[in-house]
Amino acid sequence: MNGESSPATDREPADTGGFLRRLRADLADTLTRRGLAIAGTLTALALVLLFYYPVATVFVDAVLVEGTVTLDPLARVLTDPFYVGWVADLVADPVGFVGVVVTDPAAAFAGGLGLVGFTAYQALLSTLASVALGLPGAWVLARFEFPGRRTLRSLTILPFVLPAVMVAVGFVAFFGAGGPLNGLLTALGLPRLGLLYTLPAIVVAHAFYNAPLVTRLTTAAWEGVDARTVETARSLGASPTRAFRDVVLPQLLPAVLVSATLTFVFTFASFPIVLALGGFQFATVEVWVYKLANDLNYAEAAALATVETALSITLTYLYLRFEARQGGGGRGVRPLDRRPLLPADWTPKATATRLAVLGYALVAALVFLGPLVSMVVASVAGAEGVTLRNYAFLLERQQTGASFQVKPFTAVVNSVGFAVGALLLALPMGVAVAAATTRRFRGRKVVDALAMAPFAVSGIVVGLGLLRGLVFGVEVFGVRLSVGGPVAIVAAHAVAAYPFVTRNVAPALGGLDRRLVESARSLGASRTRALLDVELPLVWPGVVAGAAFAVAISVGEFDSTVVLASGAESYTMPVAVERLLGRRLGPATAMGVVLLVVTSLSFVVVERFGERAGEREREGADTDRDGGAFGR
Amino acid sequence: MTDVHLDGVTKEYAGSTALSELSLHVEDGEFFTLVGPSGCGKTTTLRLLAGFESPTEGRVRFGDDDVAGVPPEDRRVGVVFQNYALFPHMSVAENVAYGLRFSEPPDGQSKAARVADLLDLVDLSGMGEREPDALSGGQQQRVAIARALAPGPHLLLLDEPMSALDARLRERLRVQVKELQSDLGVTTVYVTHDQEEALAVSDRVAVLHDGRLEQVGTPRDVYRRPATRFVAEFVGDNNVFEGEVVDSAVADTGTATPTTAHDTSVSPLETKEVTVRVNGTRFALAAEPAADEAESADARSVSAGDTLTFCVRPEHLRLGTARERGDDSWNRFEATVASAEFLGERTRVHLDWDGTPVTVRLDAFEGEPGDRVTVGFDADATRLLD
CATH class of the missing domain: 3.40.50.300 (P-loop containing nucleotide triphosphate hydrolases)
Structure with a gap:
């Protein structure tokens, strides 16, 4: 290089051609050099426009009434016994309240929990139920070997892609007076259960949704326990029980806590399940925000939504703290041996263990299969046997329905169309955020938190914000900007879906050897070229899995869609199911089955590519080991 | 390029x-x-x-x-x-x-x-x-x-x-x-x-x-x-000793002290010997001419009572019974065989010299742990360190 040109200009093409050619070359050069920065900026803009601005308008609605700033709506929510129960009495008159507590505790707490308290209470019960139902599942999956174990293990991802509205329909069919649960109880000579529209119905449905999450995370932790640590404890004199308590349990506990916190976050903001199984008499905060918005009481809705969002963000923050403390499973771990499900020797202890597994399997089958099977069965059940009457009803409604009535085929088309639109937005956003946050830089955590915030804010709030902001229109420099409902729905779906793309892509990107990128760069590739040539091809299965998640999230999205869907013309499948559910169970279950089929298709894609990615990683690891130890 | x-x-x-x-x-x-x-x-x-x-x-x-x-x-x-x-x-x-x-x-x-x-x-x-x-x-x-x-x-x-x-x-x-x-x-x-x-x-x-x-x-x-000392111990096997300077003709003539390690204009140690005591045994160390190694540690003055660090490569140590190594031109001390590693074409013998570990590299070694041996080395084989 001595005496030559500087290294920076060494490789510039000696292009003395036309101005346009140079301009195009410059543009291409800028794109490859600054591509990541450009994608990041566009993503940030999209987030501000489609998420932060709408959510901010909701907060502004809460403190700005008829042009004046006021804390009245917030104060009203926080002191209304309807919302906060006995806490309202405590706030209104602390000294008096303490006096009443001492003299007559029953009277002091007679105000009950209020709406917010009830929301937290049902979330707590749901979390306990989910952990109780999920932990034995982790035990069975991690410690026993049986045909189909791997399939079952991957099925635990199901709750993420099952639309909540469909689960609700399943439980309505399952718990209902004519449903299989009461049929079973009657057959056994037991009294019938009136579970529908009760708290237990909500709790069981939430457990259906979240217990697999507990199972999944705990199984992963259990499989990450190195058998050698247990063997070391045993060789040092610990009994099997003691070794479990001292070595295994401490490694499982963080996973249990993480999944429990996440379950609490989810169930605190759960909407369609509570709406369908509880109705307004068992309303949670989320349901009430929806009701207030429906009644056009925006100020109070906004105030309540602000309180809810504050609580949600706090909970999500706690969850992220927990999750961050969880170390990733160590490499080169030898997992604990799994026992065969059918023991060679039926000792009393082995028999008792297998009976426990069998008992759990029955309960799990009832809870997990019951609702789905009930829904399918109810959709084809008629008084005189199997019938397609309900499906015929859907077709007929499509042709003859009034303008305010659900049009099933339109709903399917809308769902697919919105999903494609949401995917086109969510995929680049998710990949850009993943690429930005896997690199180390100052303020990375802040960027990560800002980008993941949609995780913590309920769909109702986003929908409400988009409705009040972009759909009703905003004035920017005297120009009135407004977007149509369908555009807003696509935006809301993209915001809800892209964190799932990021969550699928980021770990794969982070797991790549940074030296791959460094090699590419020292060979002359810009940062963006290295991403396109090396990183993305290697994490492609993660990208595809993220895309399938995004589609599934969009297809199942209900919360913001129901706020934004202005009429039957923009209903999606979940909204159609919910609308039908209010009137006729049969067509609702038929529509639910249609939703199940569409969702299952995206689930198949997720698992296909997820599994393939896993196999590829494992093969890679094996070759590394061989190549490293024995240079042939 | x-x-x-x-x-x-x-x-x-x-x-x-x-x-x-x-x-x-x-x-x-x-x-x-x-x-x-x-x-x-x-x-x-x-x-x-x-x-x-x-x-x-x-x-x-x-x-x-x-x-x-x-x-x-x-x-x-x-x-x-x-x-x-x-x-x-x-x-x-x-x-x-x-x-x-x-x-x-x-x-x-x-x-x-x-x-x-x-x-x-x-x-x-x-x-x-x-x-x-x-x-x-x-x-x-x-x-x-x-x-x-x-x-x-x-x-x-x-x-x-x-x-x-x-x-x-x-x-x-x-x-x-x-x-x-x-x-x-x-x-x-x-x-x-x-x-x-x-x-x-x-x-x-x-x-x-x-x-x-x-x-x-x-x-x-x-x-x-x-x-x-770091280089001496990191590059190849080495024996590093610390000794007290007891008798140094060099110290007497070392009035013109170089100001830096790189200053080779004055060389007080030129072709002189330093006598040091390690574990109660006296050794004569060669101080190599400093002129051709500007960056070495030798170009400095020492005086009686100073502590001096020096090293001897294991291949420069020789073993023998006391009688065989009667030659006065060699530095000598007696040590006990601790263990021997057979490495094929050579053997690495670990010795215990009154608590100081010493390594010797030999083409062949037939002794047993516990044997008393006399170890000798030439003054020219030593190297003074910082």
Whole structure:
């Protein structure tokens, strides 16, 4: 290089051609050099426009009434016994309240929990139920070997892609007076259960949704326990029980806590399940925000939504703290041996263990299969046997329905169309955020938190914000900007879906050897070229899995869609199911089955590519080991 | 090709200093090795050269050009990593051709011809269509070298490229790498923690320790004339002793003290001997002429009562019974055999000399642990350290 040109200009093409050619070359050069920065900026803009601005308008609605700033709506929510129960009495008159507590505790707490308290209470019960139902599942999956174990293990991802509205329909069919649960109880000579529209119905449905999450995370932790640590404890004199308590349990506990916190976050903001199984008499905060918005009481809705969002963000923050403390499973771990499900020797202890597994399997089958099977069965059940009457009803409604009535085929088309639109937005956003946050830089955590915030804010709030902001229109420099409902729905779906793309892509990107990128760069590739040539091809299965998640999230999205869907013309499948559910169970279950089929298709894609990615990683690891130890 | 300068380079990571004020000059076409234990800063230096990191202070120059702010893709530097970092989704040929997507082959060849030439150069002709995963570790390493060389880099950086290979293959490959490098004449910076490898392949070696340069020189220099105790103990086996100066004619004449280690104008120790006492035994040490080794530790004055550190290589120690080593020109002490390692063509014997461990390297040894032996060494075989 001595005496030559500087290294920076060494490789510039000696292009003395036309101005346009140079301009195009410059543009291409800028794109490859600054591509990541450009994608990041566009993503940030999209987030501000489609998420932060709408959510901010909701907060502004809460403190700005008829042009004046006021804390009245917030104060009203926080002191209304309807919302906060006995806490309202405590706030209104602390000294008096303490006096009443001492003299007559029953009277002091007679105000009950209020709406917010009830929301937290049902979330707590749901979390306990989910952990109780999920932990034995982790035990069975991690410690026993049986045909189909791997399939079952991957099925635990199901709750993420099952639309909540469909689960609700399943439980309505399952718990209902004519449903299989009461049929079973009657057959056994037991009294019938009136579970529908009760708290237990909500709790069981939430457990259906979240217990697999507990199972999944705990199984992963259990499989990450190195058998050698247990063997070391045993060789040092610990009994099997003691070794479990001292070595295994401490490694499982963080996973249990993480999944429990996440379950609490989810169930605190759960909407369609509570709406369908509880109705307004068992309303949670989320349901009430929806009701207030429906009644056009925006100020109070906004105030309540602000309180809810504050609580949600706090909970999500706690969850992220927990999750961050969880170390990733160590490499080169030898997992604990799994026992065969059918023991060679039926000792009393082995028999008792297998009976426990069998008992759990029955309960799990009832809870997990019951609702789905009930829904399918109810959709084809008629008084005189199997019938397609309900499906015929859907077709007929499509042709003859009034303008305010659900049009099933339109709903399917809308769902697919919105999903494609949401995917086109969510995929680049998710990949850009993943690429930005896997690199180390100052303020990375802040960027990560800002980008993941949609995780913590309920769909109702986003929908409400988009409705009040972009759909009703905003004035920017005297120009009135407004977007149509369908555009807003696509935006809301993209915001809800892209964190799932990021969550699928980021770990794969982070797991790549940074030296791959460094090699590419020292060979002359810009940062963006290295991403396109090396990183993305290697994490492609993660990208595809993220895309399938995004589609599934969009297809199942209900919360913001129901706020934004202005009429039957923009209903999606979940909204159609919910609308039908209010009137006729049969067509609702038929529509639910249609939703199940569409969702299952995206689930198949997720698992296909997820599994393939896993196999590829494992093969890679094996070759590394061989190549490293024995240079042939 | 280019020569490389590091001028007072310091690199700090949040709270810790990886390199402090490192200055080096790698000559054009030189095979230059950075050696040191893990955490010594050698990989940091390499990453600074490649442009993956930038120095906190100081300058990196390629020839006359300061490369501050020049991104890795514009530096014309080839990098070979310890794990080779081959792109697993590309064939061997695609890996080698990758760098040619961004620049034309250096000698006006077609890209395909360049790839074929390089595969031929590293003995992998006909392997172009294979997947990297299907190759052995040694083959993968050669693909990585071919890939790094393809765009005609001005500087080749090798980051512990042998450490994932087994010992026998490592020895064979390092000879090949050295031959390839001298054929191409590409300036090469090689990073390794293996001092034996460093001595075997390098034109010059820099020994790093805790982010500082301990010594730089030819392999022979560094081995024969270690400048510091760290170098003496890190490069090859060594016995390092601390002794008290008891009788030093040198100390008497040492009035004209050099001001710095580099000042060789006055040499108080010239051709003199120092007598020191270690474990109650007196040794005469040769103080080598300081004139031809400006950077050595010898060029300084000592006086009676001072503590002096010196080393003797295990191969310069001789064993015998006391009677056999009656020659007065040798320094002698008696020790007990602790253990012996049979290494094939030689044997390493560990001795216990009144609590001080001593290592001796012999062509053959028939003794048993517990035997008393007399150990002798020539005054000329000793080397004074800082």
